[in-house]
Amino acid sequence: xxxxxxxxxxxxxxxxxxxxxxxxxxxxxxxxxxxxxxxxxxxxxxxxxxxxxxxxxxxxxxxxxxxxxxxxxxxxxxxxxxxxxxxxxxxxxxxxxxxxxxxxxxxxxxxxxxxxxxxxxxxxxxxxxxxxxxxxxxxxxxxxxxxxxxxxxxxxxxxxxxxxxxxxxxxxxxxxxxxxxxxxxxxxxxxxxxxxxxxxxxxxxxxxxxxxxxxxxxxxxxxxxxxxxxxxxxxxxxxxxxxxxxxxxxxxxxxxxxxxxxxxxxxxxxxxxxxxxxxxxxxxxxxxxxxxxxxxxxxxxxxxxxxxxxxxxxxxxxxxxxxxxxxxxxxxxxxxxxxxxxxxxxxxxxxxxxxxxxxxxxxxxxxxxxxxxxxxxxxxxxxxxxxxxxxxxx
Amino acid sequence: xxxxxxxxxxxxxxxxxxxxxxxxxxxxxxxxxxxxxxxxxxxxxxxxxxxxxxxxxxxxxxxxxxxxxxxxxxxxxxxxxxxxxxxxxxxxxxxxxxxxxxxxxxxxxxxxxxxxxxxxxxxxxxxxxxxxxxxxxxxxxxxxxxxxxxxxxxxxxxxxxxxxxxxxxxxxxxxxxxxxxxxxxxxxxxxxxxxxxxxxxxxxxxxxxxxxxxxxxxxxxxxxxxxxxxxxxxxxxxxxxxxxxxxxxxxxxxxxxxxxxxxxxxxxxxxxxxxxxxxxxxxxxxxxxxxxxxxxxxxxxxxxxxxxxxxxxxxxxxxxxxxxxxxxxxxxxxxxxxxxxxxxxxxxxxxxxxxxxxxxxxxxxxxxxxx
Numbered sequence: 001x002x003x004x005x006x007x008x009x010x011x012x013x014x015x016x017x018x019x020x021x022x023x024x025x026x027x028x029x030x031x032x033x034x035x036x037x038x039x040x041x042x043x044x045x046x047x048x049x050x051x052x053x054x055x056x057x058x059x060x061x062x063x064x065x066x067x068x069x070x071x072x073x074x075x076x077x078x079x080x081x082x083x084x085x086x087x088x089x090x091x092x093x094x095x096x097x098x099x100x101x102x103x104x105x106x107x108x109x110x111x112x113x114x115x116x117x118x119x120x121x122x123x124x125x126x127x128x129x130x131x132x133x134x135x136x137x138x139x140x141x142x143x144x145x146x147x148x149x150x151x152x153x154x155x156x157x158x159x160x161x162x163x164x165x166x167x168x169x170x171x172x173x174x175x176x177x178x179x180x181x182x183x184x185x186x187x188x189x190x191x192x193x194x195x196x197x198x199x200x201x202x203x204x205x206x207x208x209x210x211x212x213x214x215x216x217x218x219x220x221x222x223x224x225x226x227x228x229x230x231x232x233x234x235x236x237x238x239x240x241x242x243x244x245x246x247x248x249x250x251x252x253x254x255x256x257x258x259x260x261x262x263x264x265x266x267x268x269x270x271x272x273x274x275x276x277x278x279x280x281x282x283x284x285x286x287x288x289x290x291x292x293x294x295x296x297x298x299x300x301x302x303x304x305x306x307x308x309x310x311x312x313x314x315x316x317x318x319x320x321x322x323x324x325x326x327x328x329x330x331x332x333x334x335x336x337x338x339x340x341x342x343x344x345x346x347x348x349x350x351x352x353x354x355x356x357x358x359x360x361x362x363x364x365x366x367x368x369x370x371x372x373x374x375x376x377x378x379x380x381x382x383x384x385x386x387x388x389x390x391x392x393x394x
Numbered sequence: 395x396x397x398x399x400x401x402x403x404x405x406x407x408x409x410x411x412x413x414x415x416x417x418x419x420x421x422x423x424x425x426x427x428x429x430x431x432x433x434x435x436x437x438x439x440x441x442x443x444x445x446x447x448x449x450x451x452x453x454x455x456x457x458x459x460x461x462x463x464x465x466x467x468x469x470x471x472x473x474x475x476x477x478x479x480x481x482x483x484x485x486x487x488x489x490x491x492x493x494x495x496x497x498x499x500x501x502x503x504x505x506x507x508x509x510x511x512x513x514x515x516x517x518x519x520x521x522x523x524x525x526x527x528x529x530x531x532x533x534x535x536x537x538x539x540x541x542x543x544x545x546x547x548x549x550x551x552x553x554x555x556x557x558x559x560x561x562x563x564x565x566x567x568x569x570x571x572x573x574x575x576x577x578x579x580x581x582x583x584x585x586x587x588x589x590x591x592x593x594x595x596x597x598x599x600x601x602x603x604x605x606x607x608x609x610x611x612x613x614x615x616x617x618x619x620x621x622x623x624x625x626x627x628x629x630x631x632x633x634x635x636x637x638x639x640x641x642x643x644x645x646x647x648x649x650x651x652x653x654x655x656x657x658x659x660x661x662x663x664x665x666x667x668x669x670x671x672x673x674x675x676x677x678x679x680x681x682x683x684x685x686x687x688x689x690x691x692x693x694x695x696x697x698x699x700x701x702x703x704x705x706x707x708x709x710x711x712x713x714x715x716x717x718x719x720x721x722x723x724x725x726x727x728x729x730x731x732x733x734x735x736x737x738x739x740x741x742x743x744x745x746x747x748x749x750x751x752x753x754x755x756x757x758x759x760x761x762x763x764x765x
Contacts, residue, residue, distance in 0.1 A: 129545075130545075133545055140481075141480065141481075158483060160537065222532050348403075355548050356552050369557070371553065372544055372560060376546065
């Protein structure tokens with residue numbers, strides 16, 4: 001993959017794939033016009049500054065699509081590398097890299113929403129970790145969908161998945177409400193009796209349907225719209241329908257993801273920029289010196305290198321095997337002839353001690369207040385450092 | 395077990411097949427109890443420091459509400475186990491969020507796969523985030539999107555070491571207490587096991603009052619399980635006693651019995667048993683003495699005693715005798731520095747039902763008897 005250097009490209013182009021390999025960059029015309037108009041002939045805006053600017057815009061503007069588009073473009077490399085590094089660790093997955101890329105990049109709006117733009121220098125690292133987590137969750141979910149009967153699957157889905165599946169198939173709100181209630185009754189009544197396994201759950205018998213119907217009729221007054229008394233046949237029909245819709249929605253699922261649509265909104269870009277952003281821009285420039293900076297790359301590097309050499313031999317070896325040789329925890333366990341649990345625990349403990357060192361340093365040197373919301377970025381920064389440090393040592 | 399998606403930033407644990415087998419055979423069809431036990435017994439041993447398990451982490455609670463609580467490094471942690479494959483949101487029962495006594499500092503989303511016997515803590519959040527950002531559902535739960543969860547538990551470990559006072563909570567309004575009579579009525583209504591989810595059957599504030607009171611919660615559990623909560627005093631006359639009712643010697647020191655006035659004279663043929671009650675200020679003993687009258691009726695003496703001779707009952711502690719129809723027949727209240735209160739001895743024919751109620755402020759415990 002060719003890494004983009006030009007600032008206009010960084011905020012307006014998208015990675016192209018052909019035959020599951022990257023094949024270049026495609027320019028989104030609207031985003032291109034937008035950044036051109038923004039920069040004019042000036043070169044006073046740097047990449048980091050623009051990232052924070054559009055990050056903030058995406059959270060405050062009434063029409064965030066444009067800003068989301070710029071940020072999605074900006075995070076292309078981060079997404080690519082996160083998946084590139086993750087691929088060797090995934091066992092027998094059928095999916096292509098380009099599919100994973102689409103799934104992960106669709107997470108950008110949520111990443112931006114969770115990430116605090118005032119903690120500068122942390123977005124890329126945080127996004128990388130999140131991209132990898134999105135793919136892990138996606139695979140985990142798909143695997144389970146494949147193993148389950150419809151009846152088992154219905155016990156293992158969330159209310160959210162059910163609602164989305166039904167909305168996806170065009171059901172109206174009162175119907176969805178009734179189905180969700182019926183499903184909730186189903187999950188309360190049809191729990192396993194013989195063993196705790198759920199995947200191979202078979203269809204309920206008539207007696208169970210009757211119980212579910214009784215329960216539904218007890219509960220239906222909680223619905224906001226009127227619902228008539230239900231027979232067990234109706235309930236059976238509804239639940240079967242839920243099963244079908246959920247499976248249709250979850251598998252295959254790539255198409256149903258809401259990827260951000262850059263340059264989608266109507267209206268003049270110029271107006272958008274002038275109207276909503278001038279005050280934000282001034283504010284940003286004034287604020288620049290006061291933001292919490294986690295991007296003291298050089299100092300962090302020295303600090304962590306030192307911390308790593310102070311680790312015990314065991315921990316250092318584990319980090320090398322994991323981050324440098326890119327082995328899975330399972331492979332490491334085999335090589336060291338220990339339980340995988342031991343590897344996983346030791347690795348996690350080692351990371352915790354490094355995170356503690358880095359956070360303590362940030363507290364003392366950068367005067368940050370240690371809260372969960374800040375340390376999550378420090379954790380992402382650490383992960384990024386570990387990956388870079390050990391790749392360079394190779 | 396194979397862990398497919400290794401990630402050094404998340405805790406994924408193997409659930410012991412032996413544990414599953416043991417819990418399943420004990421608990422069988424009580425899915426929620428099973429799930430919460432599996433979760434606690436698999437996760438807690440991975441924490442290095444000691445944890446204090448919450449008194450609410452018991453079957454009588456889990457049968458209604460999902461989730462378990464414990465205290466760790468002075469923080470209250472709530473584990474929410476789910477079998478859902480969807481980790482884009484977590485569903486937290488309202489009890490854990492809106493009842494001041496139950497609300498926690500941190501909430502851990504736990505995904506349990508009972509087919510693969512794996513447990514994964516996929517993120518944590520705070521009470522504040524739930525209150526500010528979750529959606530409230532018709533079944534009295536909160537759903538919080540995964541973006542409000544921090545996936546790396548190491549973050550929590552580090553924060554707890556460097557900033558033990560991280561703000562985590564939103565102040566909750568106090569819930570008004572449930573009067574004892576109303577609670578008794580609610581219990582008899584919700585005790586019907588045809589009502590599948592009692593927690594949704596009555597207003598939340600009333601439910602909160604019931605479920606957080608150990609005695610009421612236990613009673614509700616027994617009622618719904620069809621376990622009789624009534625002590626059969628007829629059996630006492632045949633020398634048969636439930637475990638909870640001990641002989642006086644096993645609990646009270648020998649010299650204490652005499653000084654407290656349950657005379658053990660040579661002619662005394664009465665049967666005396668004692669049950670330990672957990673009152674807000676500590677243990678107390680409920681003592682019942684029975685003797686048979688010449689006319690076949692039974693004489694009953696009832697006392698409440700402090701835990702030891704050096705302790706006193708909380709001032710204003712009430713001991714009440716209640717008829718089967720719910721009327722208060724006798725009542726006595728402790729003054730300052732009382733270590734014993736007792737009801738007047740009464741005589742009653744065989745077969746009569748009555749209850750004894752102990753009240754300390756808002757706290758109530760009730761015992762049912764049949765002669």
